[in-house]
Amino acid sequence: MGRFDEVIERKGTKSVKWDMVDHFYQDPEVLPMWVADMDFKTPAPVTEALTERVRHGIFGYTVPDDNTKRIITDWLSKRHGWDIEQDWIRYSPGVIPSLHMIIQSLTEVGDHILIQTPVYPPFYTVIKDHGRHVVKNSLIFNEERYHIDFDDFEEKIKENDVKMFILCNPHNPVGRVWTKEELNKMADICNRHEVLIVSDEIHADLVFKDHTHVPMASLDHHTSQNTITCMSPTKTFNLAGMQVSYVVTADKKMREVLDKQFNNQGMFLLNTLGITALEAAYQHGEEWLEDLTDLLESHYHYVSDRLHKETDKIKVIPPEGTYLLWLDCRELNFEQKDLKRFMQKEAKVGLNDGASFGEEGNGFMRLNIAAPKPIIEDGVDRIVRAVNRLQ
Ligand SMILES: Cc1ncc(COP(=O)(O)O)c(C=O)c1O
CATH class of the missing domain: 3.90.1150.10 (Aspartate Aminotransferase, domain 1)
Structure with a gap:
């Protein structure tokens, strides 16, 4: 079998x-x-690592260490050709909690945030729950495939003085893995209008033959400094119940703002078994x-x-x-x-x-x-x- x-x-x-x-x-x-x-x-290696950790029998406060960061940077480099510094990584129990914290700390009440619809329903709630406004750049469906309306994307940003764009790549639910060309166009518009990009790449590892996932922040230096990336091994390796994810931010000032927010929410440790699962999955999965x-x-x-x-x-x-x-x-x-x-x-x-x-x-x-x-x-x-x- x-x-x-x-x-x-x-x-x-x-x-x-x-x-x-x-x-x-x-x-x-x-x-x-x-x-x-x-x-x-x-x-199986994830279950084995978890079993061994459970046998240890002590589940006190646990903190990811340099090895955890090395395992993550190795994975991103190997799978996605994205070389990041270990210091850019922060942890969170999930991408949705991260989106809440990013929106709360890096936008103001009343700000406008752009999303590409139809899209994963919590994208609406994480914006509305904090008194921010949703701006929709509807994807175009040409009866075969979904595309981005770039003119509308830029118009909506200008018209609404949009402060943040939440990208879903690969896109849930339409299944697009955005090409480098599409990403470049979006990044260029956001960078020119000073729109902060938050890239939800939770599905990054689940990409079919003939397609390649390109992390938004890997495009160039300017885009890297203007992007916060949310990632996780939970979709890839079926670990959602482990509640483990991470956020990659190259810009130091933004990292400081996020650090304050994460600390204010008491989020500086991770679930013991989540760390074990992440490490085993990325190393042996x-x-x-x-x-x-x-x-x-x-x-x-x-x-x-x-x-x-x-x-x-x-x-x-x-x-x-x-x-x-x-x-x-x-x-x-x-x-x-x-x-x-x-x-x-x-x-x-x-x-x-x-x-x-x-x-x-x-x-x-x-x-x-x-x-x-x-x-x-x-x-x-x-x-x-x-x-x-x-x-
Ligand atoms: C695009 C996207 N973002 C985030 C999540 C949920 O992330 P988490 O469980 O880490 O909060 C999902 C789950 O389906 C998703 O599809």
């Missing part, structure tokens, strides 16, 4: 994805294919990751081919990375609330509502393919059967 073939019972593990099905979908029969974690075991990305790409083709051949009503937007498929369901001709209802009550699959990513997501749903093949097959069977019952 291959390392990703085993269907592992997750119910009863306090899993958000599996144990909250009833809460979110009001039906225990619904197959969860929503929240972004995987139904795969983390690489690469081969596993290569296999994983191949598998995810094959799952994408499987879902896309079957939905195309067997329903012709649901199209998968070709992803360049992530394990989240953006399904174009517009040909089903449902109002969004009926589309949601249909997936939940008729197909009995738990997907993310496209509209939760912004109004551009009307007619779309998001499906998570990071699960063993039998789960993916079951999910597609359910959707195909329900669509075919409509006809």
Whole structure:
């Protein structure tokens, strides 16, 4: 049996994805294919390192050390060709907590912050929760692929005196891995208008063949000084429950502001097991990751081919990375609330509502393919059967 073939019972593990099905979908029969974690075991060396750490038996205050930083810088250099200084790294329990802290410390109440919609729903809340305003640069969908409207990007920045731009790269939910050319254009506009770039690169390691993740801050010196990057091994190695992530900031003054904010929130240590997991994953997880990305790409083709051949009503937007498929369901001709209802009550699959990513997501749903093949097959069977019952 291959390392990703085993269907592992997750119910009863306090899993958000599996144990909250009833809460979110009001039906225990619904197959969860929503929240972004995987139904795969983390690489064996990570479990072994954790087991050894647990056997030690003492879980007092723990602090990442120089070795942790070296492991992170090695990973970024090896995987992404991005050479950073160890001193640029700070830690946080998650990218979302980091975004909250960055917004609170580096913008003012009433400031405008730009995002590219449809996008990961917390991007809206981290802005609004602190009395800042969301400015939307809607992505353009040309019926095949999503693109950036650069004129609108610059206009919106000028019109609203935008102070910060939160980039999602690779992009959740549309699956784009932004090219160097696209990144350069965005960086150039932000640098010229003094817009601080916050780059959420949590999906950076989950990129398919023929695509390359380019960290925004790796473009050039000016962009590096004007960018704060949020990263984590949690999506890559299925460690979300470990609550470990880091923030990379080249600019010294910005780092000082962030240090103050992080300290004010009592965030200067990390979860003991989170540190162990991060170190083991980055040191020994690469081969596993290569296999994983191949598998995810094959799952994408499987879902896309079957939905195309067997329903012709649901199209998968070709992803360049992530394990989240953006399904174009517009040909089903449902109002969004009926589309949601249909997936939940008729197909009995738990997907993310496209509209939760912004109004551009009307007619779309998001499906998570990071699960063993039998789960993916079951999910597609359910959707195909329900669509075919409509006809
Ligand atoms: C783009 C993006 N950012 C952040 C997160 C969550 O990050 P964390 O769990 O580290 O807060 C997710 C999770 O799906 C995500 O897709």
